Amino acid sequence: MPIKEEIAAYAEEIGEIRRDIHAHPETAFEEFRTADIVADKLTEYGIEIHRGLAKTGVVGTLKVGSSNRCIGLRADMDALDILEENSFDHVSTIDGKMHACGHDGHTAMLLGAARYLSETKNFNGTVHFIFQPAEENVAGGRVMVEDGLFEKFPVEAVYGMHNSPGIPIGQFAMQTGSAMASADMFKIEITGKGSHGGHPHQGIDPIVTGSEIVMALQRVVARTINPVEAAVISVTQFHAGRTMNVIPETAVIQGTCRALLPSVQNQIENRMKQIVEGVCAAHGLTGTVDYDRRYPVLINTPEETSKAAAAAIKVVGEDNVNTHLPPTMGSEDFAWMLQDNPGCYIRVGNGEGEDGGCVVHNPNYDFNDDAIIFGASYWATLVEQEFGAES
Ligand SMILES: [Zn+2]
Numbered sequence: 495m496p497i498k499e500e501i502a503a504y505a506e507e508i509g510e511i512r513r514d515i516h517a518h519p520e521t522a523f524e525e526f527r528t529a530d531i532v533a534d535k536l537t538e539y540g541i542e543i544h545r546g547l548a549k550t551g552v553v554g555t556l557k558v559g560s561s562n563r564c565i566g567l568r569a570d571m572d573a574l575d576i577l578e579e580n581s582f583d584h585v586s587t588i589d590g591k592m593h594a595c596g597h598d599g600h601t602a603m604l605l606g607a608a609r610y611l612s613e614t615k616n617f618n619g620t621v622h623f624i625f626q627p628a629e630e631n632v633a634g635g636r637v638m639v640e641d642g643l644f645e646k647f648p649v650e651a652v653y654g655m656h657n658s659p660g661i662p663i664g665q666f667a668m669q670t671g672s673a674m675a676s677a678d679m680f681k682i683e684i685t686g687k688g689s690h691g692g693h694p695h696q697g698i699d700p701i702v703t704g705s706e707i708v709m710a711l712q713r714v715v716a717r718t719i720n721p722v723e724a725a726v727i728s729v730t731q732f733h734a735g736r737t738m739n740v741i742p743e744t745a746v747i748q749g750t751c752r753a754l755l756p757s758v759q760n761q762i763e764n765r766m767k768q769i770v771e772g773v774c775a776a777h778g779l780t781g782t783v784d785y786d787r788r789y790p791v792l793i794n795t796p797e798e799t800s801k802a803a804a805a806a807i808k809v810v811g812e813d814n815v816n817t818h819l820p821p822t823m824g825s826e827d828f829a830w831m832l833q834d835n836p837g838c839y840i841r842v843g844n845g846e847g848e849d850g851g852c853v854v855h856n857p858n859y860d861f862n863d864d865a866i867i868f869g870a871s872y873w874a875t876l877v878e879q880e881f882g883a884e885s
């Protein structure tokens with residue numbers, strides 16, 4: 495039986511929870527109402543809860559049978575600072591905040607799976623349902639890990655799932671190895687010597703040197719990184735000067751770097767520091783680099799990816815599971831949880847075209863409730879597959 499009948503029977507209720515969360519979006523570390531809903535529902539389903547990790551995080555623990563085996567299933571709860579442009583009934587009621595990445599759906603699907611697993615108890619082991627705050631921008635998953643998530647709730651593997659517009663409803667996609675890029679932020683501060691715009695020889699111009707640094711950074715990817723090992727360095731801000739006839743004293747250059755291998759991430763950081771130091775020294779300026787590693791590379795481990803694929807195939811059949819999805823240069827907080835544990839992060843189709851095809855982070859996006867039975871059934875199937883009653 496592919497789709498869990500029980501889940502299909504209460505899919506509408508899960509959809510109602512999803513739309514309620516959608517109408518009341520909350521952003522990073524302020525998911526108080528959402529966390530209350532999660533905690534109340536888990537309690538209603540007879541699942542023990544733990545609150546407070548990363549402020550608004552909720553962990554539900556369901557132990558069945560005598561096995562010591564443990565698995566973690568993770569959903570994210572946060573919304574984005576976007577003014578929603580949709581006009582349906584469950585449109586955001588909070589100005590400037592919106593569930594534009596489908597985390598409302600992720601939360602609802604994991605609640606649906608929790609309800610099913612608690613009602614049927616057709617497995618032998620412990621499931622930790624991990625509901626994390628602040629996936630967007632500020633790595634609430636990292637904070638949960640730093641707050642002791644996996645010391646308090648040790649797991650043999652942890653699994654994550656994200657919806658994907660453009661992938662049809664009823665399909666899954668994943669890949670072994672690097673799935674999503676590391677995301678680092680950098681800030682380069684250059685200090686020269688200010689002078690009159692008409693007398694450049696009396697100063698040391700940070701704009702010309704900064705421009706040279708911007709150009710030199712382009713060569714890191716183009717000329718020093720193996721072309722088959724993808725990387726991005728994007729300078730997205732360059733601030734210097736306030737008026738036309740003054741050469742300023744300082745310049746600030748900021749941007750982001752992405753890589754699909756930790757070794758390339760290291761290479762980028764090292765090369766950036768060498769370039770800033772070298773170019774500044776050559777022209778008599780000083781330069782500093784603040785290199786902030788925000789998200790590591792998200793790496794799906796081979797064994798757990800096979801398990802995830804097997805569970806997805808049980809739900810929707812082999813023809814509807816793509817196990818060779820190309821990696822992307824986007825990034826994901828779940829990577830922090832995979833730093834400590836083996837596991838796999840998969841995609842569930844959100845639909846195509848008018849029906850769920852709108853890209854995430856767009857003001858017209860909405861999670862497609864038709865995906866709920868597939869996503870929740872995948873979670874349930876994965877647990878039963880890994881912790882079959884006989885295990
Ligand atoms: Zn997002």
Ligand SMILES: [Zn+2]
Binds near residue numbers: 595596656
């Ligand atoms: Zn997201």
